[in-house]
Amino acid sequence: MIATYIPGASWLHRCPAGLKLIALLVVSIVVFPLTNLWMLTIGLIGVAACYAPFGRDAFVQFKRLKPIALMLAFLFGFHIYLGTWTEGLAVLIRIVTLVLMANLVSLTTRLDDMIAAVEPLFRPLKLFGVPPQRPALAIALVLRFVPVLMSIHEGLAESYQARSGRRRSWRLIAPLALQALAISDHVAESLAARGGSSGLADTRMRR
Amino acid sequence: MALWTKGRAAARECGLDPFRSTYAVLEGASLELNGQPVLKDITVSLKERRIGLVGLNGSGKSSFVRLLNALRLPTSGVVRIFGQPTPDCAADLPKHVGFVFQNPDHQAIFPTVEEEIAFGLTQLGRDRKSAREEARAFLARHGCAGLVERPISTLSEGQKQLICILAVLVMEPQVLILDEPFTSLDGLTALRLSQKIAGLPQKIVMVSHDLTTLAAFDRILWLEEGQVRMDGVPGDVLPAYAADLERRAATESWTGSSL
Numbered sequence: 288m289i290a291t292y293i294p295g296a297s298w299l300h301r302c303p304a305g306l307k308l309i310a311l312l313v314v315s316i317v318v319f320p321l322t323n324l325w326m327l328t329i330g331l332i333g334v335a336a337c338y339a340p341f342g343r344d345a346f347v348q349f350k351r352l353k354p355i356a357l358m359l360a361f362l363f364g365f366h367i368y369l370g371t372w373t374e375g376l377a378v379l380i381r382i383v384t385l386v387l388m389a390n391l392v393s394l395t396t397r398l399d400d401m402i403a404a405v406e407p408l409f410r411p412l413k414l415f416g417v418p419p420q421r422p423a424l425a426i427a428l429v430l431r432f433v434p435v436l437m438s439i440h441e442g443l444a445e446s447y448q449a450r451s452g453r454r455r456s457w458r459l460i461a462p463l464a465l466q467a468l469a470i471s472d473h474v475a476e477s478l479a480a481r482g483g484s485s486g487l488a489d490t491r492m493r494r
Numbered sequence: 495m496a497l498w499t500k501g502r503a504a505a506r507e508c509g510l511d512p513f514r515s516t517y518a519v520l521e522g523a524s525l526e527l528n529g530q531p532v533l534k535d536i537t538v539s540l541k542e543r544r545i546g547l548v549g550l551n552g553s554g555k556s557s558f559v560r561l562l563n564a565l566r567l568p569t570s571g572v573v574r575i576f577g578q579p580t581p582d583c584a585a586d587l588p589k590h591v592g593f594v595f596q597n598p599d600h601q602a603i604f605p606t607v608e609e610e611i612a613f614g615l616t617q618l619g620r621d622r623k624s625a626r627e628e629a630r631a632f633l634a635r636h637g638c639a640g641l642v643e644r645p646i647s648t649l650s651e652g653q654k655q656l657i658c659i660l661a662v663l664v665m666e667p668q669v670l671i672l673d674e675p676f677t678s679l680d681g682l683t684a685l686r687l688s689q690k691i692a693g694l695p696q697k698i699v700m701v702s703h704d705l706t707t708l709a710a711f712d713r714i715l716w717l718e719e720g721q722v723r724m725d726g727v728p729g730d731v732l733p734a735y736a737a738d739l740e741r742r743a744a745t746e747s748w749t750g751s752s753l
């Protein structure tokens with residue numbers, strides 16, 4: 288659902304990551320108690336307009352709402368059933384606005400800028416002896432290995448289908464988990480080969 | 495910058511001399527993994543610019559090269575890298591001995607190419623911004639300006655392996671170890687990358703099954719069941735190795751358990 292960074296030079300790309308995250312927070316806080324449909328609609332149009340720099344690709348981005356479309360339809364249907372369709376519409380607009388805005392932030396912010404922006408939040412970890420760059424590394428690793436695990440799952444599913452005639456099965460969960468563990472061993476080795484998670488410069492934090 | 499000099503000072507403290515021409519010395523080095531002997535009493539000195547490692551699966555090639563950057567420590571005997579026994583200088587070795595793994599998907603740590611390259615520089619103590627700039631310049635110098643922003647997962651196999659090699663080279667090690675780096679590549683890509691490797695200033699230790707590429711190396715070690723079966727110039731070792739493969743395939747009967 289959440290997009291990855293698309294390089295570009297729009298004003299949103301130039302805007303500091305911290306500012307974008309704070310704006311997202313502020314908009315979330317403001318939008319939630321809001322019930323006025325007109326104001327909500329203006330907000331939604333405002334966010335959608337920020338997609339302008341992406342031109343035609345903007346519509347591709349709007350398709351990212353698809354996975355939550357069912358949930359939204361259900362919510363809205365529920366409100367109609369209760370006879371509170373205006374409230375349902377307000378909920379719908381709020382969620383769409385926030386998802387589009389969060390998507391916009393991740394589209395226009397490089398991962399390491401995003402991490403640098405949130406790193407100060409991890410600083411208290413130093414008290415427990417955890418270097419603050421550790422969580423940042425963890426986030427990067429997750430983003431790196433989600434596509435890898437997806438392609439491994441794809442491979443397992445193909446191999447399973449080739450011999451069973453059926454697609455997808457819960458049976459693939461165990462081999463997928465095993466492969467994930469094997470990969471984590473390899474990546475730990477690769478990280479160690481390049482100096483480990485605390486870097487080579489600061490000798491105090493090693494080992 | 496201060497941090498970076500401190501790292502350098504530490505390298506000097508452990509007495510490691512990266513300009514020594516004999517970069518690795520193994521003295522009776524043995525390695526056991528889970529109680530199984532994997533390398534047995536190996537004694538060699540490595541100083542040639544390009545050294546190739548051949549041997550059957552399970553003969554201990556990967557374990558051997560892992561001794562050279564302290565990813566594994568010998569169970570008995572000594573491994574000296576640039577004059578220092580590996581347990582003592584293990585923490586500083588990544589700066590001097592780069593390691594390229596067989597599968598790029600097991601090596602790349604970061605989601606995008608630029609971050610992957612910049613990581614090595616931040617490891618050496620550069621700040622994020624200058625690491626990023628240097629990474630871009632480095633990629634451009636190696637003809638990869640177009641890949642800077644690409645997610646690693648969208649690269650071709652050859653591009654992935656090249657990025658993995660560059661991610662190690664950017665740390666400017668004196669020795670580069672490659673463990674079967676071309677197994678997942680097509681012939682042309684493998685040829686191009688091995689030309690690139692041949693042109694590097696680093697000393698190279700490469701595990702490979704590609705005897706044609708190894709023919710141009712300076713020295714070949716042939717490992718068999720954890721020992722050095724033969725050690726010499728490619729002109730001697732490679733034909734002997736190939737003949738042994740032929741002989742064994744023709745004469746030894748085999749079962750599934752011997753593969």
Ligand SMILES: Nc1ncnc2c1ncn2[C@@H]1O[C@H](COP(=O)(O)OP(=O)(O)O)[C@@H](O)[C@H]1O
Binds near residue numbers: 550553556558
């Ligand atoms: N973690 C491990 N635990 C136990 N045995 C291992 C481990 N890793 C490798 N081995 C064994 O060590 C031997 C040498 O392996 P390796 O160095 O990977 O050989 P090669 O790279 O030549 O195929 C093999 O018999 C292998 O099964």
Ligand SMILES: [Mg+2]
Binds near residue numbers: 555557
């Ligand atoms: Mg191996």
